Amino acid sequence: MDAIARRAGTPCYIYSAAGILSRYRAYDEAFGAAPHQVFFAVKANSNLAVLALLAKAGAGFDIVSGGELFRVLKAGGDPAKVVFSGVGKTAPEVEYALESGIRGFNCESEAELSLIDSLAARQGKKARAALRVNPDVDAETHPYISTGLRENKFGIAMEEVEAVYGRARRFQNLILDGVSCHIGSQLLNSSPLVEALDRVLELVERLRAAGTAIGHLDLGGGLGVPYEPGDEAPSIGAYIERICERVKDRGLELMVEPGRSLVAESGLLVTRVLYRKSNGTKEFIIVDAAMNDLVRPSLYEAYHEILPVKRDPRRGTAKVDVVGPVCESGDFLALDREVANLLPGDLMALATAGAYGFVMASNYNSRPRAVEVLVEGASWRVVRTRETLDDLIRGESV
Ligand SMILES: *Cc1c(COP(=O)(O)O)cnc(C)c1O
Numbered sequence: 212m213d214a215i216a217r218r219a220g221t222p223c224y225i226y227s228a229a230g231i232l233s234r235y236r237a238y239d240e241a242f243g244a245a246p247h248q249v250f251f252a253v254k255a256n257s258n259l260a261v262l263a264l265l266a267k268a269g270a271g272f273d274i275v276s277g278g279e280l281f282r283v284l285k286a287g288g289d290p291a292k293v294v295f296s297g298v299g300k301t302a303p304e305v306e307y308a309l310e311s312g313i314r315g316f317n318c319e320s321e322a323e324l325s326l327i328d329s330l331a332a333r334q335g336k337k338a339r340a341a342l343r344v345n346p347d348v349d350a351e352t353h354p355y356i357s358t359g360l361r362e363n364k365f366g367i368a369m370e371e372v373e374a375v376y377g378r379a380r381r382f383q384n385l386i387l388d389g390v391s392c393h394i395g396s397q398l399l400n401s402s403p404l405v406e407a408l409d410r411v412l413e414l415v416e417r418l419r420a421a422g423t424a425i426g427h428l429d430l431g432g433g434l435g436v437p438y439e440p441g442d443e444a445p446s447i448g449a450y451i452e453r454i455c456e457r458v459k460d461r462g463l464e465l466m467v468e469p470g471r472s473l474v475a476e477s478g479l480l481v482t483r484v485l486y487r488k489s490n491g492t493k494e495f496i497i498v499d500a501a502m503n504d505l506v507r508p509s510l511y512e513a514y515h516e517i518l519p520v521k522r523d524p525r526r527g528t529a530k531v532d533v534v535g536p537v538c539e540s541g542d543f544l545a546l547d548r549e550v551a552n553l554l555p556g557d558l559m560a561l562a563t564a565g566a567y568g569f570v571m572a573s574n575y576n577s578r579p580r581a582v583e584v585l586v587e588g589a590s591w592r593v594v595r596t597r598e599t600l601d602d603l604i605r606g607e608s609v
Pocket of ligand 1: 252255273296297393395396431433434469470471472
């Protein structure tokens with residue numbers, strides 16, 4: 212980390228290829244011989260090198276925008292292994308997806324089915340789709356990342372969904388042969404996911420009884436990772452085996468869309484200490500990374516473990532707020548945290564930053580976005596250069 216930070220500068224995101232691949236294989240191998248496909252949720256980390264790594268390993272991709280499809284194609288992803296999710300797909304995005312030959316759409320309203328049907332007709336194609344149902348289970352996670360409750364904007368309510376499948380038979384250019392759901396993110400207990408699966412399996416049986424052929428079931432993502440000491444996350448293998456057990460012998464292809472659990476633990480944000488400061492009662496460590504680089508602490512009160520890049524026990528620890536240079540009181544990376552007593556010039560790493568880290572970065576305060584580095588075996592390379600001042604004003608005019 213020290214060598215990378217000296218060459219690439221800070222703040223710097225560092226990803227481990229081996230870490231990402233080991234999690235992908237944990238998913239893929241746990242399915243065994245059961246018909247399945249793992250779709251990486253691109254929104255968690257959309258760097259081209261990360262996508263290329265997963266594409267080469269055989270992953271499919273879950274996208275939520277035309278921009279993400281563009282990235283997947285640029286990274287060498289197979290469009291036949293892309294599913295398009297999200298509540299607000301636009302007509303140009305649907306056209307782009309149809310032209311690219313993606314595998315299918317996870318749809319969230321009847322109006323969306325109708326749009327896809329008419330655009331597919333114009334291209335002389337048949338689009339494959341699943342309806343995203345809202346199983347109304349409590350994911351027991353942060354309200355901002357809970358999506359499976361009736362009050363959320365996502366999916367179609369269980370009571371309405373059968374009628375929608377029935378009416379969808381009128382669409383000539385749409386093959387509605389799947390059911391999907393995604394109940395939330397950062398679940399540290401897989402039971403709500405299994406409960407959602409059970410509700411969806413009952414729905415599949417009812418739909419089949421009513422004459423709708425259902426060939427695949429997409430359980431979405433959501434598996435959590437340990438951020439804080441004491442967090443216990445479900446094992447990927449145990450979770451997949453648990454759901455396979457319930458789905459086997461039903462003639463269903465099982466699909467999952469993990470984001471966080473594939474990449475979070477394989478990423479660090481490395482930052483350098485700029486200043487130490489005390490305001491009477493409070494101690495601050497001011498670093499060169501800020502909420503524009505990693506917004507999770509400000510947005511979700513998320514916890515990222517803070518590690519000194521060089522351990523020196525003689526330094527001791529200090530209880531501090533770790534803050535960045537952005538002009539907001541909400542700009543912090545940690546509050547009231549006992550951390551290594553780092554001094555100006557020292558390097559600090561924020562752990563578990565491989566998911567929803569760089570992808571949520573912004574240029575707020577006109578700060579160029581950080582550099583991204585991929586470590587493969589004993590070597591490393593820059594996979595996105597640090598933005599320049601000219602990048603900041605690209606497309607603007609006086
Ligand atoms: C965000 C999202 C995912 C990935 O969620 P994780 O919690 O990162 O695994 C999967 N599917 C859909 C539809 C999503 O919106």
